[in-house]
Amino acid sequence: MELSDVAITAGIPRGQRPRVARLYWQAFHRKLRPALSDEQRAVPYLESLLADDRVVCAHADGTVIGVVGFSLRGRAAVGFSFAELRARYSTFTAPVRALLLGVLERRTHPGSLLLDGISVAPEARGLGVGTALLAHVRRLALDEKMDAVRLSVVDTNPRARDLYQRLGYVAEESASIGPLRRLYGFRTATEMVLSLEGKRS
Template identity: 45%
Template sequence: MPASPFSIRNGFPEAERQRAADLFWKAFSGKLGKILSPEQKALALLRDLLDPAYAICAIGADGRLLGLAGFKTSEGGLTAGGLKHLAGIYGWPGALWRGLLLDLLERPVEKGVFLMDGIFVAAEARGQGVGTALLKAVEAEARARGQARVRLDVIDTNPRARALYERAGFEAAGVEETGIFSGLFGFSSATRMEKRLA
């Protein structure tokens, strides 16, 4: 049996921080682009913000980051920064309005629910099982922490991701509309998807 072309591990290598920021931005700029642009500042924010303590990653045989799944707990999350982080990049006026809008996208941590905080796979690594392996690792982490369910949210403009989650056993558990903010966020609704752990 051939060796896997990637390995799954907790955190992400510090040497891959810039790549993690780049991949995050490619995955979520459609959702966050109008709020965090210009791209140069968004990438600077992500480089500073991404916390490996709340990440599980896929690393290729060459040491390159191929994908990452983030999660959020009551202690913190992959992207759990605050106004101070935003102000360091955008200044206080820019931080205040961006912070208010980003708060609309926040999801609270719930007892018994392991909350995912983004998942992405590099374009060149898609179709190799990286996303599926990351989801399995997230489930294992949730079980290790004594959680009964895993939750994520998928936007209506990302049917490919939703199909992956459904294949992995996630089921829709509710829908939230963005209403008047749909043009700003670039999507009209987000579906809450959950998987109950055995």
């Protein structure tokens, strides 16, 4: 497979919602496992919450091989729902699960598009799929008259941080999760910003 074989489109191709949810889980299971438990329950939960208009997919031969989700104007790619937590887990554990998800919540900034997460299938890594997805999101942010694209990268993913820096993202503030690091699998998360001011044609 080459990058020329890959299509980048907004939305989730028909029949690919389970695949997109699974890619999300594969990329972020360490952070999500405390709240969502095992893959068998987490993937259907994530699938039920995916917002088609807040997702960009890379696909080849009808199969999604990469996905990036984003938050824009108050709506996220995966809008975690307490009602769905109760329905898919239990009334008793839902409050604790909601608190564990709340630790991962990130603040939004007016005039900014916020990346919720990016994931590329193992068989498609090294082709430039992640870079192509980020380029698509940058164009989308410009079309939406946003001033910046923001994202968060954890200290256990230095390769991702290097990629973002090469694409022009600048590190701003870092936040530690303290003693919760053993639970979530990372110590700090750094917010990075790609300024779009003066970039509109």
